[in-house]
Structures are given as structure tokens and as C-alpha cells.
């Protein structure tokens with residue numbers, strides 16, 4: 127502690143200095159980086175602008191070890207460098223002007239982790255931190271061979287969003303602090319590392335090299351490593367996956383190039399060079415993650431009929447909304463996801479037509495309304511008040527669907543042409559920048575509402591952005607294809623047996639509607655008849671399996687038990703696990719069963735999923 131006293135004094139005196147010279151300092155940059163409650167960094171004083179990562183992956187010890195060199199912009203020459211870390215072991219710090227630097231790793235906060243404070247010498251333009259990750263590295267999931275499709279080699283992937291990058295790289299882990307990066311990764315011979323960057327290949331020294339020359343928020347730095355093969359889709363797009371998955375993945379995702387072309391026609395050129403995807407093992411906790419140049423995806427989208435590729439449109443859309451123009455803090459998360467859902471639906475409409483997107487919009491709104499009924503008021507707000515809470519506590523359909531509904535309402539008020547022009551201007555005018563809700567509102571007033579006074583009058587911005595619930599002017603969609611499903615449900619209610627319902631040509635979204643719109647309580651006989659007619663238990667479609675298994679649990683439908691067990695053991699995607707475990711947890715014997723399965727399955731899930739499920743199941747390890 128005595129070592130640290132001079133550092134604290136330094137930090138304090140820097141704070142005073144910047145208070146006195148605030149305006150002058152601020153002049154140095156066009157606009158200050160907004161305060162982020164989820165980071166210890168003080169980027170307006172010392173900012174990391176580039177990092178050079180040098181890591182060796184040790185699959186036996188399940189850790190990465192090496193160093194990161196952080197290049198700095200020092201607006202306040204007296205300030206210490208403040209970094210974010212979580213469960214990292216810091217081995218040493220050196221300054222670019224030579225020699226070791228004094229550092230202090232503060233005690234951990236459960237949400238934010240530990241601040242790493244580094245005393246800088248006047249001539250330091252960079253520091254190098256040597257470190258290793260620990261078992262607590264929440265971003266990383268190290269998979270045993272049996273958790274992969276091939277079953278022969280281990281696998282590693284990282285998931286940085288929202289505040290997990292700090293658990294595998296010490297840096298300023300705030301989406302307002304954009305960085306470029308380079309990396310050198312050493313991995314066992316049989317494995318191929320890939321990153322959210324340009325892949326420069328394997329050097330003679332055995333290290334794989336990567337380069338991301340465009341400034342990105344730290345949550346988009348990502349790494350995966352396993353037995354991987356690549357298949358081309360077009361000259362700028364392709365798929366990575368394990369050898370025995372890669373062909374099926376390529377077939378399912380073959381429309382990706384056309385999606386890129388539609389996206390470009392809507393909102394301007396794709397600015398990242400290549401757009402590749404990697405299909406990960408099934409423990410990946412999300413459907414997809416928009417890591418730049420390389421979307422990470424769950425294998426549960428490989429339904430065999432392209433019915434779930436809306437996810438690709440979504441992650442691709444993030445190449446504009448999210449990666450190019452980024453939420454500056456996690457309070458502004460709706461700027462990433464609401465814009466992306468809106469954009470995703472526009473791409474899907476171009477590619478597969480209005481009928482399909484109308485189904486998807488109607489299903490999404492129904493899910494939003496169902497979920498919102500159970501959320502606390504603060505969670506229902508777009509510009510969310512997080513305070514000291516973890517960004518994940520606000521994760522729901524609200525930033526996604528309510529955000530998209532808000533943009534569709536704007537489109538409705540000013541017309542599609544004006545709205546498209548406005549959005550294109552937003553992306554072009556803020557490219558490679560991080561923005562707040564206030565930035566968006568200012569731009570909206572200036573570039574759209576000022577020239578559309580009627581729209582301005584009709585719109586209650588306060589209601590949309592800062593109040594809970596769904597405003598009454600939220601656009602509503604009536605899908606004819608889903609209405610056809612509802613008509614069949616009426617026939618079923620009137621006594622027609624399932625096998626005699628007219629379900630010819632039904633697509634996934636219609637089956638999902640059927641399963642959501644059937645009465646809440648079904649008898650075992652009813653489930654048996656439905657299963658016999660439509661084969662739900664045997665379905666290979668992950669979304670259908672999820673809703674079906676929820677119903678099976680509710681009615682204690684025993685024939686689905688083996689499928690339930692294998693689903694929970696093999697799928698790690700939080701969105702699909704949560705409803706099933708939640709349904710099990712509703713009764714005492716269900717909860718017991720959930721605990722039995724969870725005890726076996728938990729070590730196969732990523733920290734993102736166990737974080738949610740531990741709470742849901744009252745699990746104490």
C-alpha cells in the first residue's frame with residue numbers, strides 16, 4: 127500500500143489539474159469522451175489508442191499468457207494511466223522510455239473488476255503489461271474436445287460484449303474509447319486462431335498475425351481457436367467452422383453476399399473489407415456476435431432451410447449500426463440494437479419479401495410484450511438508467527424491439543425516402559465514432575424533425591426514450607401468413623385433430639406462431655396428438671425445440687424427456703436455455719430436475735449463460 131501512496135497522490139493531483147484546466151484541455155479534442163460508469167478509465171486524460179497483443183494459448187492450463195503494449199494519447203501529462211481488468215494476473219509493467227513502472231491493482235468490484243493504475247514517466251508514449259488470464263476470465267470459454275463437433279481437439283473463443291474484454295486483455299474497456307490493434311497469437315499446431323481483424327497468416331516463428339487498422343470499441347476484439355476450415359461464399363465473404371460442419375454452414379449461409387449488397391444499397395458501402403462468419407461449437411452463449419470482419423455465430427441457426435438466417439442480416443447490419451457508429455456507453459445500447467433490428471428487417475425484406483418480415487415483426491412484438499409484462503419499469507426504458515448495475519441486467523427485448531419500433535414510427539411519420547436519407551447521413555456523419563442518445567436526439571431534431579414539423583408534433587420523444595411501456599403509436603403489423611395459422615388454431619379448438627389441419631408449406635415462423643398461440647395449458651393427450659402429427663420432439667430447429675420443450679415441461683410430457691436432457695446438455699445459447707430452465711423452476715420437482723441437469727451441464731456453458739442461470743436457479747457453486 128505504501129508503494130501506492132505516491133500513485134494515488136499523482137492521480138489526485140491530476141484530477142485537480144484537469145478540473146482547473148478543463149476547458150483548455152477539452153479544446154485539444156473535438157469533443158470529450160463521455161463518462162462511462164462501467165469503466166475505471168479516464169480517457170480524456172490518458173487514452174489508449176492502439177494495442178499490440180502478444181499471447182500464447184495454453185489449452186492444458188486453460189489460460190493465455192503474454193503481453194500487451196498499449197500506445198497512449200496523453201492529454202494530461204500528469205495523470206496516471208487507469209485501465210480496466212477482471213481476474214487478471216499482472217506480472218510486470220514497463221514504460222516505453224525504459225524500465226519498470228510502478229503499478230497498483232485495486233481490489234475488485236463485482237461488476238467492474240479491478241482498476242489497474244500505472245504511473246507514467248514524462249516520456250512514456252506506451253506501456254507494456256505482461257500478464258496471464260485466470261480461471262475467472264469470463265470472456266473466454268475453453269472447450270474440451272467432446273464439446274466440439276469433431277470431438278478430437280479443444281476449442282477456445284472469447285466474447286467481449288459488454289464488459290468482458292477486460293478479463294482477457296488489460297485495457298480501457300469502454301465503448302467510447304476506440305482502438306486499433308495488432309496481435310500475434312501462438313497456438314498448438316493442429317489449431318487455427320482467427321480474430322476480428324485482417325488475417326495475416328502464420329509466420330516462420332509459428333505465430334499467427336492479425337491487424338485491425340480501423341478504430342473499434344474494445345468489446346469487438348475477439349479471438350477463436352480450434353480445428354477450423356474455411357469455405358468461400360464470394361470474393362469478400364466466407365465461413366469458418368469445424369471440418370464436419372463447414373459445408374452445411376456454407377450451404378445455409380450462402381445468401382450472405384447478397385445480404386451485403388442489399389445492405390450497401392440501403393445505407394452505404396461496407397467499410398470493413400471482408401465479411402466472414404465463424405460457426406462456433408454449440409456452447410456459444412449468443413445467437414451471434416458482430417465482431418468486425420468476422421461474425422461469431424451459434425450452430426443452432428443451421429436449421430437446414432435458411433429459416434434462421436435473419437441472424438446473419440442482424441450481425442451484418444451491425445457493421446453500420448454498432449461497429450461503425452457505436453453506443454458510447456451501455457446506457458445507449460439501444461442505439462446499437464434498435465437500429466440493427468430495424469436495419470436487419472430492411473435487409474430481410476429486400477431479400478425474402480414483405481411476407482416473411484411481417485411474420486418476424488409480429489412475432490418479435492408479441493415477445494416484447496410478453497417479456498415487458500415481467501420487467502421492472504426501469505428495464506422498459508430505452509435510454510436506460512443503469513447506475514451501478516451490470517449492463518447485462520438491462521438485457522431484454524426492449525433495446526432491440528422497442529428501439530426498432532421507435533425507428534419504424536419515425537419512418538412512418540416522415541416516409542421511407544426521407545428516413546433512409548436521414549439514416550444514411552447518420553452513419554456517414556458519425557463513422558468510426560461512439561455516440562450517445564443525446565447525440566442522436568440532437569441529430570434527429572436538426573436533420574429530420576426541423577424539416578418535418580408535423581412529425582415533430584406527433585412524436586412524444588420523452589415517452590419513447592425515457593418512459594417504461596410501449597407508446598400507443600408503436601406501429602402494429604398484421605401478418606397474413608400468421609393469420610392463416612390462427613385460423614387453423616380455431617379449427618383445432620373446434621375439434622379438428624392436428625393431423626387434419628392445413629399446415630402445407632408452413633415455415634418456421636408459422637410453427638412458432640402455432641406454438642405460442644395455443645392455449646397456455648395443454649393436456650398430455652393434446653401434446654401427444656400434436657407431436658404425432660408434427661414431430662416437434664424430433665425437430666432439429668432450435669427455436670422450435672425451445673418453445674416445444676417449454677410446453678413439454680409445463681405439461682410434464684414424458685416422451686420429450688430425452689430431448690430435453692440432450693438439448694440442455696448441448697446447447698449453450700442463453701436465449702434458448704433460459705425459458706426452459708425458467709419453466710422447470712416453476713414447480714418444486716421441476717426445480718429439482720433443473721438442478722440435476724444443471725449440475726452436469728453447467729461446466730459446459732459460457733460465463734454469460736451461467737451468470738443468468740445461476741441467479742434463475744438459485745445456484746451456489
Ligand code: BES
Pocket residue numbers: 287288411412413414415416436437440441444463521701
Ligand atoms: N451484440 C449482440 C449480442 C450481445 C448483446 C452480446 C449484448 C452481449 C451483450 C448481437 O448482435 C445480438 O443481438 N445477437 C442476438 C441475435 C439477433 C438476431 C437478435 C442473439 O444472440 O440472440
Ligand code: ZN
Pocket residue numbers: 440444462463466
Ligand atoms: Zn445485435
